[in-house]
Amino acid sequence: xxxxQLLPTLSYGDAIGNDTLALSRVIKENGYETGIFAEFIxxxxxSGTARPAGELSGxxxxxxxxxxxxxxxxxxxxxxxxxxxxxxxYHNITPPSFFxxxxxxxxxxxxxxxxxxxxxxxxxxxxxxxxxxxxxxLRRMGYTxxxxxxxxxxxxxxxxxxxxxxxxxxxxxxxxxxxxVGRIAPNKKQEDIIRAFSCYKKLEPQSRLILAGxxxxxxxxxxxxxxYAEMLGVADDVVFTGHVRFAEILxxxxxxxAFVCLSEHEGFCVPLVEAMFFGVxxxxxxxxxxxxxxxxxxxxxxxxxxxxxxxxxxRVIRDEELxxxxxxxxxxxxxxxxxxxxRRLFSDQLAGFISGKYLR
Numbered sequence: 001x002x003x004x005q006l007l008p009t010l011s012y013g014d015a016i017g018n019d020t021l022a023l024s025r026v027i028k029e030n031g032y033e034t035g036i037f038a039e040f041i042x043x044x045x046x047s048g049t050a051r052p053a054g055e056l057s058g059x060x061x062x063x064x065x066x067x068x069x070x071x072x073x074x075x076x077x078x079x080x081x082x083x084x085x086x087x088x089x090y091h092n093i094t095p096p097s098f099f100x101x102x103x104x105x106x107x108x109x110x111x112x113x114x115x116x117x118x119x120x121x122x123x124x125x126x127x128x129x130x131x132x133x134x135x136x137x138l139r140r141m142g143y144t145x146x147x148x149x150x151x152x153x154x155x156x157x158x159x160x161x162x163x164x165x166x167x168x169x170x171x172x173x174x175x176x177x178x179x180x181v182g183r184i185a186p187n188k189k190q191e192d193i194i195r196a197f198s199c200y201k202k203l204e205p206q207s208r209l210i211l212a213g214x215x216x217x218x219x220x221x222x223x224x225x226x227x228y229a230e231m232l233g234v235a236d237d238v239v240f241t242g243h244v245r246f247a248e249i250l251x252x253x254x255x256x257x258a259f260v261c262l263s264e265h266e267g268f269c270v271p272l273v274e275a276m277f278f279g280v281x282x283x284x285x286x287x288x289x290x291x292x293x294x295x296x297x298x299x300x301x302x303x304x305x306x307x308x309x310x311x312x313x314x315r316v317i318r319d320e321e322l323x324x325x326x327x328x329x330x331x332x333x334x335x336x337x338x339x340x341x342x343r344r345l346f347s348d349q350l351a352g353f354i355s356g357k358y359l360r
Contacts, residue, residue, distance in 0.1 A: 002031040002059065002084075003350070007068035008075055010031040010038040010050045013246060014183075015152055015270040016040070016070055016091050022153040023066075026343050029351070032064075041074060054251065059084040064354060067124075069093075069117050072109035076116025080123040087353055088124045089150075092134050092267025093117065096113055098187040102221045106330075112315040114358070117141060126353045128346075130268040133289035151343045152268055158251060159277055167251035175237075176207040176317055179256035179280065181249065181271040182263065184222050184240070185217035189285075191228055191264040192304045199310035204317070207237065212252050214243035257317050262304050269293050273337050276330040281316050281323050283309070297333035299326060 005024060011017040020036060027034040036050035053075065059065060063084040069076070070091040079086060096110035112240070121142035128150040129135040137149050171177055178197055182188045190211055197209040215222040222240065229235040259275035261284040272293050275282050282298035283292050291300055299316060302311065316323060335341075 001032060001354075002034065002063040003027050003066065003354075004035045004037060004056065004059070004063070004084075005068065006037045006053060006056060007073065008038065008071050008073040009040040010036060010042060010045065011040075012042040012044040013243070015081050016068055017045075018154070018270075019089075019091075019152045020068060022155055023177070023346060026153070026346055027350070030347055031136030039073065045185075048084070048177060056082075061085075061251070064192055064350075069120075070113070072114075072116060076113070076120060079120060085353070086123065086125050087350075088127045089189045090117070090127055090129045090134050090138055090267075092130065094138065094185070094187045094263075094265055098185070098265065102186055103219065106217065108167075114141075125334055127350060129290040131292050133252070134267045147308040150346055150349060151337055151342055152270055153346060154270065154273060154337060154339065156277060156339055158246070159274070161250060162247065163251035163254050164245065164247040165251075167248050171208075171210070171252075171255040174206060176204050176257045177255050178207065178209045178259060178313060179212065179272065179275075180210070180260050181212045181252070181259075182261075182269075183213040184211065184225070186218075186221055187265040188263045189304070190210075191305070192233065192309075193260055193334050194225060194229050194234065194238060196262070196306040196309035197238070198229075198234045199306045200313050201234055202236065203310060203314045209234070209237060210239045210241065210256070211251055212241045212244060212249065215240065216243070248276075253280060256280045258283060258313055260309070260313060261285065262309070263287065263290065266290050266293070272298070273334065276334040276337075279331070280328045281310055282330060283316060292331075295333045295336060297326070297329040298344070304358060 001232040005020055024036055037053045037056040038050050039053045041050045061083055065084040066087045067079055068089050087241045093110055093113040096107040099107040118141045124145055130152055132149055138147055180193055201207055229238040259280045259282045264287050268289055285304055286300045286302050
């Protein structure tokens with residue numbers, strides 16, 4: 001029996017791609033023949049990591065097809081024609097309204113994604129959602145099949161690798177480093193972080209904001225963010241890293257004094273968990289799946305008002321007792337996302353599906 005994974009895009013270094021690769025290892029460890037198939041395969045991935053989606057063939061009715069759903073693609077309309085038992089892993093789609101002012105094509109792709117995934121509501125046998133928030137979205141789209149929650153599988157051993165020394169030297173210069181990790185995109189609301197940072201800089205002049213993430217496809221939004229930082233007079237201390245190597249990401253977390261997330265739409269938000277791992281106190285706006293991911297840890301806020309956010313940042317950085325308490329709580333929450341725990345959870349869910357436990 002084969003257990004294969006299919007997805008629109010297998011990217012280098014993003015959460016969905018990393019999850020797919022981690023699950024592939026687990027599937028192999030469980031003794032199943034497997035493979036990864038994708039419409040687009042990032043050239044930076046090692047040769048042989050995945051095969052083109054068009055080469056997926058020969059599935060029997062007993063095989064398992066795991067489909068990672070996250071965007072608008074023709075694959076959403078092809079799944080029903082494929083043989084095999086169908087499991088979907090739903091990673092969420094960013095609402096098109098976030099993109100309309102910056103990239104109409106991205107907005108159209110998101111709309112196409114919602115339509116396509118909604119069309120699969122009666123064609124998927126079993127779903128896994130990254131969060132209860134994502135599970136709720138599937139129910140709202142009309143899914144009636146069994147749905148379980150399975151957080152993204154994160155191989156934390158990789159985070160123990162050596163950080164990039166040049167980044168460490170550059171940013172360990174005595175300034176307070178405020179960090180956010182995530183692609184430059186309107187739903188992430190980097191403008192709100194910049195606005196709060198401009199207020200914080202009045203409290204702590206020796207500070208900088210590091211926005212670590214790719215801005216591919218979001219050039220207009222990134223340009224507006226840069227102009228906004230200039231208008232607020234903080235452009236010299238706002239760093240846009242662009243897409244960075246893994247060793248550089250490790251370094252940015254190690255030099256950070258606080259992690260600030262004011263995103264308005266997250267289906268899980270892996271960087272929150274990464275910040276927990278590195279002992280960086282998290283300040284986050286309570287939206288979408290953010291509060292669920294934090295699970296009672298971190299400093300969850302209900303307002304993005306810039307003066308308020310800046311004062312929270314200042315207190316978290318200055319108040320050592322509060323900082324220790326936040327980091328302790330985050331470490332406790334981190335245990336819920338341990339690699340072994342999520343690996344066992346997925347193995348049990350997959351085995352249950354194969355045995356027929358989750359039949360409609």
